[in-house]
Amino acid sequence: MGQEHDNAHDLQKLRDRYVPKGPFNVTRSFAASAEGAVIRDVDGREFIDFAGGIGVVNVGHCHPKVVAAIKDQAEKFIHTCFHIVMYEPYVRLAQKLCELAPGDFDKMALFANSGAEAVENAVKIARSATKRQGVIAFENGFHGRTLLTMTLTSKVKPYKFGFGPFAPEVYRMPYAYCYRCPIGLDKATCGAACADLLKDFFIGQAAAENVAALIVEPVLGEGGFVTPPTQYFSKLAAICKENGIVFVADEVQTGFGRTGKIFAMEHHGLAPDLTCVAKSLGGGMPLSGVVGRREVMDAPQVGGTGGTFGGNPLSCRAALAVIEAFEEDKLLERAQRLGDTLQKRFSSWLKEYEILGEERGLGPMRALEFVSDRKTKAPATAQAKALAKFCVDRGLLLLSCGAHGNVIRTLMPLVITDDQLERGLAIMEEGLREISLGRL
Numbered sequence: 505m506g507q508e509h510d511n512a513h514d515l516q517k518l519r520d521r522y523v524p525k526g527p528f529n530v531t532r533s534f535a536a537s538a539e540g541a542v543i544r545d546v547d548g549r550e551f552i553d554f555a556g557g558i559g560v561v562n563v564g565h566c567h568p569k570v571v572a573a574i575k576d577q578a579e580k581f582i583h584t585c586f587h588i589v590m591y592e593p594y595v596r597l598a599q600k601l602c603e604l605a606p607g608d609f610d611k612m613a614l615f616a617n618s619g620a621e622a623v624e625n626a627v628k629i630a631r632s633a634t635k636r637q638g639v640i641a642f643e644n645g646f647h648g649r650t651l652l653t654m655t656l657t658s659k660v661k662p663y664k665f666g667f668g669p670f671a672p673e674v675y676r677m678p679y680a681y682c683y684r685c686p687i688g689l690d691k692a693t694c695g696a697a698c699a700d701l702l703k704d705f706f707i708g709q710a711a712a713e714n715v716a717a718l719i720v721e722p723v724l725g726e727g728g729f730v731t732p733p734t735q736y737f738s739k740l741a742a743i744c745k746e747n748g749i750v751f752v753a754d755e756v757q758t759g760f761g762r763t764g765k766i767f768a769m770e771h772h773g774l775a776p777d778l779t780c781v782a783k784s785l786g787g788g789m790p791l792s793g794v795v796g797r798r799e800v801m802d803a804p805q806v807g808g809t810g811g812t813f814g815g816n817p818l819s820c821r822a823a824l825a826v827i828e829a830f831e832e833d834k835l836l837e838r839a840q841r842l843g844d845t846l847q848k849r850f851s852s853w854l855k856e857y858e859i860l861g862e863e864r865g866l867g868p869m870r871a872l873e874f875v876s877d878r879k880t881k882a883p884a885t886a887q888a889k890a891l892a893k894f895c896v897d898r899g900l901l902l903l904s905c906g907a908h909g910n911v912i913r914t915l916m917p918l919v920i921t922d923d924q925l926e927r928g929l930a931i932m933e934e935g936l937r938e939i940s941l942g943r944l
């Protein structure tokens with residue numbers, strides 16, 4: 505390829521000249537290689553990865569099983585198109601996903617390429633199954649960058665600004681952001697009252713019999729790792745059921761072990777009608793899918809769903825290897841231990857550093873919300889961003905999120921070693937100390 509000889513400085517010039525600014529960059533580094541929870545760049549710098557390619561490499565970079573599966577498949581055939589000549593990895597993966605997804609009912613699965621495509625497909629399937637059009641999404645939700653998923657997404661800048669008009673028949677409800685309760689109640693006593701607003705919604709916004717789907721993230725991803733209680737989701741699911749609305753979980757970011765279970769809805773004992781998966785499903789390969797109730801999944805007519813690359817053989821083989829890796833490497837147990845370590849550490853920081861307003865998350869999908877005043881909860885966006893920059897400058901990849909960009913989140917590979925984790929956390933703590941001393 506030749507690129508190995510170019511350093512980041514030269515590559516940055518090419519990037520600036522030939523790639524528009526729209527696709528954002530968190531660092532100015534160019535990757536040379538990656539393994540487990542470490543990325544090396546073309547200048548020989550090493551990063552401990554708490555970002556995981558935005559939640560894509562739960563099994564770690566270049567997991568040996570994933571690499572072997574991709575190589576083996578590439579030597580057999582790379583693409584036939586599932587619609588032209590079918591192949592075993594697609595149907596085997598569909599079977600596996602149906603077995604793994606929560607719910608003691610018959611399921612089916614189909615595959616696409618990106619998280620946004622999975623969400624688009626889920627909406628199409630729900631509309632086809634219900635013969636209704638409305639879709640309910642949530643404040644601070646993120647579902648992708650295509651027209652429909654950008655419409656479902658609630659943050660305007662940068663995701664929607666200048667890109668309208670948006671898709672019709674999309675409605676929005678408050679999300680159970682308990683730290684900043686949308687209806688001013690106390691989490692300890694509210695009984696998830698914000699979920700009941702859905703009943704008023706059917707009076708004031710759209711009739712239940714016109715609503716095809718309600719799509720919700722079990723933990724807000726880009727929206728700030730907001731983690732509602734079980735009661736919230738069980739109420740939403742029950743209202744959907746009563747009204748014939750397809751309950752869709754967008755598990756694109758929460759899925760595939762991120763929260764210590766394969767799917768986050770398992771923490772709540774709930775089985776959504778449809779679940780969207782992507783990101784860590786493919787172990788780094790582009791792959792997404794929708795899995796759910798057989799009768800709903802099977803509603804669209806022949807040719808109504810699909811696509812040229814959907815469920816590419818290399819991606820499906822990679823995903824089958826990911827599932828094997830979860831079983832053989834006991835990754836869910838590792839994830840739970842990792843989550844405990846992060847929770848303990850973050851809770852101790854919450855006691856120590858005034859700048860932190862809340863520690864939250866599910867398992868190792870954890871976050872710290874920064875506030876400049878614990879009473880007013882004014883978002884401390886500059887400090888959260890300063891911490892992320894401090895960490896990147898010291899070799900730790902760390903991402904912010906949240907409507908105000910004032911939340912720091914962890915998406916490290918679950919295979920991270922104790923030593924790498926400790927080194928990463930030490931950098932974070934050093935940054936927090938600098939902030940508390942007013943030096944950042």
Ligand SMILES: Cc1ncc(COP(=O)(O)O)c(C=O)c1O
Nearest residue numbers: 618619620646647648725756757
């Ligand atoms: C919850 C959720 N849904 C959908 C998407 C869109 O996925 P993609 O970027 O693969 O289209 C994302 C991406 O971050 C996500 O977090």
